[in-house]
Structure formats: structure tokens, C-alpha cells
Amino acid sequence: MSVISLPDCLERGGGVPVEVEPRWRSKATEEKIFVTVRIRPLNAKELSKREFSVWECTDDKTVSYTYNSSERAPFPQSYCFDKVFGPEIATKDVYENGAKDVALSALSGKNATIFAYGQTSSGKTYTMNGITESATDDIFAHIKQHDDSVFVIKFSALEIYNEVASDLLNPESGPLRLMDDPERGTIILRLVEKVVEDKNHLRSLLDLCESHRQVGETALNDISSRSHQIIRLSIESSPRLMSDETPVKSLVAVLNFVDLAGSERASLSHSDGIRLKEGCYINRSLLTLSTVIRKLSVQDELNRGRVGHVPYRDSKLTRILQSSLGGNARTAIICTMSSSNRHVEQTRNTLFFALCAKEVTNRAQVNMVISDKELIKQLKREVALLEAKLRLSTFSLQSSSEAQLLEKDLQIQKMQEEMRLALQQRDLAQAQLNDVLKKVEVEQTRTLVLSKINAADSMLSSDRHTYISHSSDDSSNRGPNSFRYYENETKPQSLNDSARQPPEIVKMEIPEKQGTTASTVLLQEILKLEQVQKELAQDANRALEAVKKEVECLRLAQSGSNEEAAESVAELQTEISEIYGTQITGTLETDYTITKDLIVEESKKIISPNDQVHGRLENDKTRNGEFEDNNADLEKMLLNMHISMKELGLPMTTATDVPLSRLHINPNSIDSQRSSLDSNFQATELYLEGGLVFDVNTPPQAEENLRSVHAYVIELKEKLGKLEYQKQLLASRVLELEKNENLEEEPVLNLNISSSPDLWASEFSMKRKQIFELWHLCHVSLFHRTQFYLLFHGDPTDSIYIEVELRRLLWLKNNHQNATSRTIGLGRDEQIIANPASSMRILKRERQSLVKYMKIGLTVSEREKIYKQWDVPLDMKQRRVKVAYSIWTDPYNEEHIKMSASLVSKLVGLWNRHGPASKEMFQLSFSPPSNKKTWSGWNSVSNRLSFRK
Numbered sequence: 024m025s026v027i028s029l030p031d032c033l034e035r036g037g038g039v040p041v042e043v044e045p046r047w048r049s050k051a052t053e054e055k056i057f058v059t060v061r062i063r064p065l066n067a068k069e070l071s072k073r074e075f076s077v078w079e080c081t082d083d084k085t086v087s088y089t090y091n092s093s094e095r096a097p098f099p100q101s102y103c104f105d106k107v108f109g110p111e112i113a114t115k116d117v118y119e120n121g122a123k124d125v126a127l128s129a130l131s132g133k134n135a136t137i138f139a140y141g142q143t144s145s146g147k148t149y150t151m152n153g154i155t156e157s158a159t160d161d162i163f164a165h166i167k168q169h170d171d172s173v174f175v176i177k178f179s180a181l182e183i184y185n186e187v188a189s190d191l192l193n194p195e196s197g198p199l200r201l202m203d204d205p206e207r208g209t210i211i212l213r214l215v216e217k218v219v220e221d222k223n224h225l226r227s228l229l230d231l232c233e234s235h236r237q238v239g240e241t242a243l244n245d246i247s248s249r250s251h252q253i254i255r256l257s258i259e260s261s262p263r264l265m266s267d268e269t270p271v272k273s274l275v276a277v278l279n280f281v282d283l284a285g286s287e288r289a290s291l292s293h294s295d296g297i298r299l300k301e302g303c304y305i306n307r308s309l310l311t312l313s314t315v316i317r318k319l320s321v322q323d324e325l326n327r328g329r330v331g332h333v334p335y336r337d338s339k340l341t342r343i344l345q346s347s348l349g350g351n352a353r354t355a356i357i358c359t360m361s362s363s364n365r366h367v368e369q370t371r372n373t374l375f376f377a378l379c380a381k382e383v384t385n386r387a388q389v390n391m392v393i394s395d396k397e398l399i400k401q402l403k404r405e406v407a408l409l410e411a412k413l414r415l416s417t418f419s420l421q422s423s424s425e426a427q428l429l430e431k432d433l434q435i436q437k438m439q440e441e442m443r444l445a446l447q448q449r450d451l452a453q454a455q456l457n458d459v460l461k462k463v464e465v466e467q468t469r470t471l472v473l474s475k476i477n478a479a480d481s482m483l484s485s486d487r488h489t490y491i492s493h494s495s496d497d498s499s500n501r502g503p504n505s506f507r508y509y510e511n512e513t514k515p516q517s518l519n520d521s522a523r524q525p526p527e528i529v530k531m532e533i534p535e536k537q538g539t540t541a542s543t544v545l546l547q548e549i550l551k552l553e554q555v556q557k558e559l560a561q562d563a564n565r566a567l568e569a570v571k572k573e574v575e576c577l578r579l580a581q582s583g584s585n586e587e588a589a590e591s592v593a594e595l596q597t598e599i600s601e602i603y604g605t606q607i608t609g610t611l612e613t614d615y616t617i618t619k620d621l622i623v624e625e626s627k628k629i630i631s632p633n634d635q636v637h638g639r640l641e642n643d644k645t646r647n648g649e650f651e652d653n654n655a656d657l658e659k660m661l662l663n664m665h666i667s668m669k670e671l672g673l674p675m676t677t678a679t680d681v682p683l684s685r686l687h688i689n690p691n692s693i694d695s696q697r698s699s700l701d702s703n704f705q706a707t708e709l710y711l712e713g714g715l716v717f718d719v720n721t722p723p724q725a726e727e728n729l730r731s732v733h734a735y736v737i738e739l740k741e742k743l744g745k746l747e748y749q750k751q752l753l754a755s756r757v758l759e760l761e762k763n764e765n766l767e768e769e770p771v772l773n774l775n776i777s778s779s780p781d782l783w784a785s786e787f788s789m790k791r792k793q794i795f796e797l798w799h800l801c802h803v804s805l806f807h808r809t810q811f812y813l814l815f816h817g818d819p820t821d822s823i824y825i826e827v828e829l830r831r832l833l834w835l836k837n838n839h840q841n842a843t844s845r846t847i848g849l850g851r852d853e854q855i856i857a858n859p860a861s862s863m864r865i866l867k868r869e870r871q872s873l874v875k876y877m878k879i880g881l882t883v884s885e886r887e888k889i890y891k892q893w894d895v896p897l898d899m900k901q902r903r904v905k906v907a908y909s910i911w912t913d914p915y916n917e918e919h920i921k922m923s924a925s926l927v928s929k930l931v932g933l934w935n936r937h938g939p940a941s942k943e944m945f946q947l948s949f950s951p952p953s954n955k956k957t958w959s960g961w962n963s964v965s966n967r968l969s970f971r972k
């Protein structure tokens with residue numbers, strides 16, 4: 024326990040400490056010195072001398088001079104204080120209202136000082152005795168009420184007489200020495216301090232001190248105090264603990280009761296000698312006190328918060344009361360005064376002192392003494408608190424740094440994002456620029472293509488118009504009876520509708536200007552078209568290869584032994600099947616299935632066991648084994664060839680379906696893609712074989728590819744047409760073999776092909792004229808004539824076809840001459856073509872069809888042009904009938920034949936776009952096969968000829 028106890032003090036310093044140094048103090052509380060004024064009533068002596076009262080309390084805080092008061096008086100007439108007690112106020116009330124609150128502060132650890140100031144005989148001792156008694160009573164009452172705490176009250180007393188401090192409990196100890204301690208203030212050495220046991224003990228001590236105090240008789244006071252007396256109670260309080268426990272902390276405070284000696288005038292007090300000397304010391308010390316108070320008050324007003332020089336050391340009184348005057352204590356001053364008119368001047372001095380004291384500010388603190396252990400704990404807590412504050416500040420600093428780093432990172436990320444967006448914008452701008460450049464390039468290309476197309480369009484305008492008119496005409500115009508040779512008959516039930524539908528032109532219409540369309544879309548479409556063209560070229564190459572092989576088959580069949588030819592043909596046919604086996608997909612497969620059945624059926628008709636021809640062949644077997652084998656090989660070859668051609672897809676399906684199927688193009692997808700094309704391009708069309716329509720605005724390279732493929736397909740079809748015609752040749756060969764059934768040698772086709780081109784040219788011209796005459800005599804189909812005429816122009820490779828046609832016609836002419844007898848044993852077709860009447864009916868029906876086609880397929884101007892060409896008056900009735908019955912009527916007029924073929928081909932769709940009829944521009948197609956033929960030409964193959972609308 025670090026509480027400085029009395030024994031410790033004695034041992035340590037050999038004296039009695041007048042002040043206990045606390046180890047801990049609370050925050051100071053500033054307050055003014057509590058100043059009150061008490062007016063003593065006139066005593067008997069004063070009354071006897073006819074003195075009278077000139078002061079009175081105008082209220083509880085104001086004392087006023089009441090005698091001859093004048094505004095012109097040099098002194099204030101009224102003085103205000105914290106409290107003013109009149110003559111009738113008891114000391115107890117003065118304590119309660121002017122000292123108790125300050126006195127009891129000592130119980131809560133605050134130093135307290137209560138002293139009385141006034142002239143001699145004004146009632147200071149009288150008042151302070153009562154205050155001390157009341158305070159001690161209250162203190163002990165408090166102790167009694169707070170038994171949870173332990174209180175230690177220590178009593179000490181001293182007086183300052185003639186500026187000598189003496190211990191009132193031990194007056195023989197001599198003058199007390201004062202010592203200044205920087206921390207503890209003024210220490211009174213060897214001052215006896217006694218622990219107060221109880222209230223009585225305290226009273227006895229007080230009595231003891233009173234007995235030791237210096238008093239003397241003066242004129243003003245019989246028992247005049249000639250010294251300044253300081254009664255000090257040191258009060259320590261701590262929580263009550265167990266007996267073996269040491270209190271952790273305690274409150275320590277001192278309570279000073281100061282009874283000053285009264286200022287006096289020697290003239291009034293009649294002091295002399297010792298009394299005068301005492302009076303001088305008293306007045307001097309009081310003057311110092313007044314000076315300190317005045318200094319403190321003035322300094323407090325002018326230099327608030329700053330401590331200037333205060334002459335505490337000028338007197339022992341002020342040195343001892345230093346802490347109570349502007350220091351760590353609560354102070355209450357009771358200024359006593361007599362209301363007698365005789366002491367007005369002294370009273371004014373007292374009031375002036377009181378006014379100054381009222382301005383002095385004290386800073387009282389709670390004084391606490393704590394144990395070393397608790398002190399260590401307290402220090403540790405303070406250290407921990409400081410460390411926490413340090414860490415907090417460090418953390419705040421780090422947090423601030425981290426926050427700054429995070430902010431920098433965010434700024435970097437933001438800048439990076441902005442940079443990325445900027446790059447995107449740059450790329451987008453670059454892409455837009457590229458688009459613009461491409462668009463310009465495409466526009467230039469389009470302009471170039473349009474110029475080319477316009478040039479070509481002038482040539483093709485009539486042709487295109489034909490197609491467009493077919494395509495755009497109201498279906499009612501064509502009607503179910505239009506443009507088919509089987510309309511008037513029962514339609515074949517085995518065919519699906521799509522296979523029997525007239526070929527539709529897939530019109531790739533480019534929408535009119537619809538605003539800006541991305542040029543990239545157009546480029547993509549062009550690339551797609553180029554890809555399609557490549558695929559078409561590949562298919563065409565395969566088709567060419569197959570056709571070559573078929574031609575080789577035929578040639579092998581025409582030369583060498585029959586057995587070797589049959590084997591070679593079989594092998595080649597297998598290869599052809601393999602070539603096309605992987606090409607037919609999608610819709611073509613459906614067509615292929617249907618067509619295949621029809622082919623088989625048709626082939627069976629050709630070589631049917633029930634067929635009369637076949638029957639005759641069967642009979643021939645029995646007569647000639649070699650001929651039997653030969654006929655069988657021929658039949659197989661015919662069948663295989665027919666199947667192969669069907670598998671090619673080109674001749675056995677509609678002209679429109681084949682290319683789309685083989686190109687794997689879905690018309691719907693074309694429409695959808697077409698709709699996305701740039702509307703800036705004018706809607707024009709380029710018609711290709713099979714009804715596929717290509718955009719004429721394709722780039723030059725694409726257009727060139729298209730034309731190349733177009734020509735190639737035409738060539739393929741031409742070759743296929745020749746193959747078909749070869750079949751006719753072989754069929755006629757069969758008939759010829761039947762006719763020459765008595766021949767023992769194998770019927771070998773002797774074609775006598777001229778080796779010299781010049782000889783062949785003249786031979787071709789001669790034989791073709793024969794063919795023209797025979798066509799006319801045998802009433803051969805106009806369509807067949809047209810087809811043959813447009814297909815063969817005298818190439819050396821055409822010799823075989825010319826020869827076959829000529830022999831067939833000769834055979835037919837002979838049959839016509841013996842029509843009645845020769846029809847027996849022939850097939851239905853053969854019976855028809857062998858019958859001149861039937862041929863004539865067929866021919867008439869063809870002419871009637873042409874009349875109808877001229878109305879449907881031609882414009883008025885085109886018809887008028889034809890009328891002029893055929894010398895038909897425009898005002899003539901039935902002009903179309905006249906034309907239809909004029910064509911193919913003069914077998915000896917080359918120009919007439921040329922005009923006839925041109926007109927028929929135009930009407931039925933075999934249009935020659937580039938001037939004179941040529942094989943390249945001849946478009947051969949086959950109508951859907953029919954189980955029940957409604958019309959028959961002069962052979963079964965030509966009967967299937969269909970024409971484009």
C-alpha cells in the first residue's frame with residue numbers, strides 16, 4: 024500500500040506531512056471560490072457606545088451600506104456574493120449554505136478549505152468553531168452511514184503566530200518548518216498528525232488546539248486570536264475488504280479549517296507593545312493573502328489559464344494555503360463583518376477582499392492512492408491502451424495505404440477496360456471500313472456484270488420472256504390440259520404429283536431496293552453460288568466420265584465378238600452404276616425409285632417374254648443358238664443402258680428436278696437466301712438447264728463458271744440423247760433381224776462410216792435428204808423430226824445415228840406398205856408406227872398441239888412475226904392452224920425444214936438462244952414415264968419426249 028500513513032511519514036521525514044500526495048488524480052474541475060458574507064450583530068459593548076448598524080442584507084446575496092448612502096460615495100453601496108448571512112443567521116445555517124458542500128468534498132477525495140476572513144472581533148472564531156463542529160459532525164455521520172468503506176481521519180493543527188508556524192498538538196516542538204516539494208507542494212515538517220478515533224476524540228483534539236492557540240485581549244476583543252490557526256483533517260476512504268486483503272485504491276483528501284487572525288487598526292485596537300507587533304504580523308500576512316487573492320483574481324480575469332507570479336511565499340499562511348488558493352482544492356471563504364458604523368472602513372476592506380476572492384478559480388481533483396500492484400495494472404492498461412492506439416493508427420495508416428493501392432488498381436482496371444473498348448471501337452471502325460470497301464468493290468463488280476448481262480439480255484430477252492411468261496402466267500391459262508401429251512388421257516396412277524408436274528422455274532428474285540444490306544451477305548451468297556457451281560462441275564465431270572464409258576460400251580458392242588462386247592459392256596455398266604450410285608440423294612432418290620420401276624416395266628415391254636417380238640426372238644433361239652445369244656446380249660445391253668441412263672437422273676426425270684436434286688439444292692433455302700441479297704441489285708435472272716435460275720449479278724468469274732457448266736451439261740445431255748438414240752438403233756436392229764430371220768450370219772450392223780471427212784460430209788447431206796423424204800412419207804412425228812434435225816449436223820460421230828435413222832425409216836416405209844400383214848406380231852408401239860393411219864392421226868394431233876402452244880407460249884408480236892415468216896396473212900382466220908399445218912410439209916426445202924424445226928423447238932421449249940439450231944443449245948429431256956401411254960410417237964422412246972414449257 025502506497026498510502027502515506029502517519030507512521031511512515033514520521034519515519035521517513037521525521038515530520039508530519041501536511042499533505043498527502045495522491046498517486047492518481049482525476050480530471051480537475053474548475054470552480055470559483057465560494058464566497059459568503061456573514062454580518063455579526065452588534066454586541067453589548069458596541070451598543071453601549073451607541074454604535075449602530077450601517078450594513079444590512081438587502082437579500083441573501085447582497086449586503087448594502089445603509090447609512091447616508093449616496094450615489095456620489097467613492098465606494099460601492101452594495102456588494103453581491105454567493106451568499107450573505109445577516110446577523111440573525113445562525114452558524115449552523117451558515118455552514119449548511121456556505122461551507123458544508125465544500126467541506127464534505129473531502130469525503131470524495133477532493134481537498135477542501137474553509138476559512139474565515141474579517142477584521143478583529145468580527146466573529147471569525149465564533150463562525151469557524153461552529154463550522155468545524157458541524158463539518159466534523161457530518162463527516163462522522165457520513166462515515167457511520169458508509170460502513171462498506173473504511174475511513175481514516177487524521178488530525179493535525181498548527182498556528183502561525185508572528186509568522187512562526189507552530190504545532191498546536193505539540194506546541195513545545197517549536198516552530199514548524201515548511202518545505203517546498205515540486206510535486207507535493209508545501210510540506211510542514213514534523214507536524215503532528217493524529218488519527219481521529221471518533222467525534223469525541225476529535226473534539227478533544229480541537230479543545231487541545233484551542234488551548235494552545237495564542238490569544239490576547241485587545242480593546243476590540245477580549246479574547247482576540249493573535250495567530251492564524253489551521254485545523255486539518257486528512258480523510259482517507261477505501262472500500263472495506265477482508266482482513267487479510269490490501270485495498271487496491273483509496274481516496275485521500277485534506278479538509279482545512281482556517282481561522283485567521285483579524286486585521287486591525289492599532290488606533291482602534293489600542294495595540295501597543297506585543298499586541299502591536301502581533302498586529303503588524305497579522306496585517307502583513309493578511310496583506311499577502313489579499314495580494315495573492317487579488318493576483319489570482321486579476322490574473323484569472325486577464326490571463327485565464329495561465330499561471331503568473333503569485334506571491335505565495337511572501338507569508339507562511341499563503342505558502343501553507345497555496346493549494347487552496349487557486350489550486351487543487353475546493354475553497355469556501357466566509358467573510359465576517361460587523362455592521363457597526365464604527366468599522367465601516369475595515370468592513371469595506373473585507374468586502375473588497377471578498378470580491379477579489381470571488382474571482383479566484385480553483386481546480387479541484389479527486390485524489391486517489393492506489394497500490395503498487397494496482398498501479399502496475401493501471402500502467403499496463405495504459406500501455407495496452409497506448410499500444411492499441413498505436414496499432415490503430417498503424418492499421419489506419421496501412422488501411423489507408425491499402426485503400427490507395429486498391430484505388431490505384433481500380434483505376435488501372437478502368438483504364439484497361441477503356442483501352443479494350445477503344446481497341447474494339449477501332450476494330451469495329453476497321454471492319455466497317457472493310458465493309459465499305461467490299462461494298463464498293465461489289466458495286467463495281469455488279470456494274471460490270473450488269474453491263475454484260477444487259478448485252479446478253481438483249482439477245483436472250485425473247486427467250487427469257489418465254490420462260491417468264493410461262494412462269495408468271497396464270498395457271499388457269501395453261502390449265503390441266505395444257506402442254507402435256509397425256510392430259511386428255513387418264514393420268515398414270517403410279518406417279519406422284521410432283522413427278523408429273525410441269526417443271527417450275529425457280530425464280531431467284533432479288534428484292535427491289537430495301538435500303539442498305541450488308542455487302543458481306545452478298546459476298547457470302549456469291550461464294551455459295553460459286554461453291555454450287557463447283558459441285559455442279561464435279562457432277563458434270565462424273566456424268567461425262569459415265570457417258571464416255573457408255574459410248575465405249577456401245578462401240579464395243581458394235582465391234583469385236585459379241586461375248587467380249589457383252590463382258591466389256593457389263594463391266595463398264597458396273598462402273599457407271601458405281602459412279603452414280605453415290606450421287607443420287609434426296610429428292611432424286613425418290614425420282615430414281617419411281618423411274619427405275621418404270622424403266623423396268625418399259626424394258627420388260629421391250630423384251631417382254633409375252634411380247635411378240637420377244638416371242639419371235641425366243642423362236643429364233645431354237646433355230647440358231649448363236650443368234651439367240653446375240654439377241655440376249657442385245658436385250659441385256661438395252662436394259663442395262665436404259666437403267667444406267669435412268670440412274671444418271673438426267674433423262675429420266677423432269678428437266679427441272681434433276682439439276683436441283685443433283686446439286687443438293689433446296690429451293691426453299693434458295694428462296695430464303697435470295698431474300699437476303701442486296702436489294703440494290705436489280706432482280707434479273709439467268710436460266711440454266713433444269714429450271715435452276717442463277718443470279719446474273721454474279722461476278723464475271725462465277726458467270727464464266729456457270730456458262731462453262733451450262734455448256735457442259737448441254738454436252739452431256741447431247742451425248743445422252745445420242746445414247747438414247749442408240750437404243751432406238753439397237754431396237755430397230757432387233758426388228759431388222761426379225762425381218763431377215765432367214766439369214767444365217769450374225770446380224771452385224773454395218774455402218775460404213777466414211778474415214779474421210781469430206782466424203783462423210785457429202786454422204787451426210789445425201790442421207791439426211793433421204794431421211795427428210797422418209798420422214799414425210801412415213802408421217803414421222805414432228806417432234807422427232809425436230810429433235811433429230813437439231814441434234815445431228817454432220818459430225819463424223821453422228822454417222823452411226825444417221826445410218827440407224829435411215830435404216831429405221833426404210834424399215835418403216837416397208838412396213839407401211841404392208842401395214843395390214845406386218846402389224847401381226849409387233850408390239851403396240853410398233854403396231855402404231857407401222858400403221859400409216861395411226862401415224863397420220865398422231866401427226867395431226869401434234870399439229871393441233873402446236874396450234875394450242877402458239878396461243879399459249881407466244882406473245883401477239885411473236886405470233887405476228889411467225890405469221891409473216893410463214894406467209895400467213897395477219898387478217899386471216901385460223902392463222903395458227905395454217906402455220907401448224909404448214910410446218911414440216913416440204914422435205915425438199917432446207918429453209919422450210921430449218922424454219923419448221925426452229926418453230927417446233929420454240930413452241931415445245933427446245934429453244935435456240937444463239938441463232939441457228941445447234942446441238943449445244945438443244946435441250947433434251949424426257950417426260951415422266953407412263954404405264955399407260957396416251958400418245959405414241961413412231962417409237963417408244965420418242966413417245967416419252969417431253970418439252971419444256
Ligand SMILES: Nc1ncnc2c1ncn2[C@@H]1O[C@H](COP(=O)(O)OP(=O)(O)OP(=O)(O)O)[C@@H](O)[C@H]1O
Pocket residue numbers: 062063064066110141142143144145146147148149150244246247248249283284285286
Ligand atoms: N454572529 C455572532 N452572534 C453573536 N455574537 C457574536 C457573533 N460573532 C461574534 N460574536 C461575539 O463577538 C465577540 C468576538 O467574536 P470573535 O472572537 O469570534 O471575533 P474574532 O473575529 O475572532 O476576533 P479576533 O480576530 O480578534 O479573534 C465574541 O464575544 C463573540 O461571541
